[in-house]
Amino acid sequence: SQQGEEDPQALSIQEGENATMNCSYKTSINNLQWYRQNSGRGLVHLILIRSNEREKHSGRLRVTLDTSKKSSSLLITASRAADTASYFCATDAMGAQKLVFGQGTRLTINP
């Protein structure tokens, strides 16, 4: 069964605003990762957060992880048109030997 579920499925905001995407999962994990996919391209790894971490930053990205609620969020601050893409969470579940991806959030940044 699908491990990660993302919310919302689609998000449209104005340039300069912040964008928040959420991911929920079902089983214990080693880590959770976020990826970006631009139209017609492959996925690009953004950030990895381990199960013993609660928050991680990378440039304009901030990721949180709440293992008690089995959820994560990705915040993109001061959004730009170039941030328009689909964003996926992926979980490395314990013992699974694979990443399981959510269905993604399609983010549109309007100029």
Place this chain on the structure above:
Amino acid sequence: DTAVSQTPKYLVTQMGNDKSIKCEQNLGHDTMYWYKQDSKKFLKIMFSYNNKELIINETVPNRFSPKSPDKAHLNLHINSLELGDSAVYFCASSHGGPGQPQHFGDGTRLSIL
């Protein structure tokens, strides 16, 4: 450029045909993967190889046969193509196993007529 490259980018063919997709990575990674992304963007693992050894075969029909001639290559051969095989297929690689950040190719869009 260091990258994961897969060919062809587009593949249009008729039902029943056999086709192959090639993948090469020059990142020095030891683990390679094939994923299938459907029309709803749902991405699902098909196979993973570590040092040329199969470690995951995710209940994929045996019409799909991966081949890893060396650590840098993982090709995908598909026999007797069906309409339901239409999708985008992604090759990826990582260093140190599936839980590590993965690097993806730009995909092969397979369309079955």
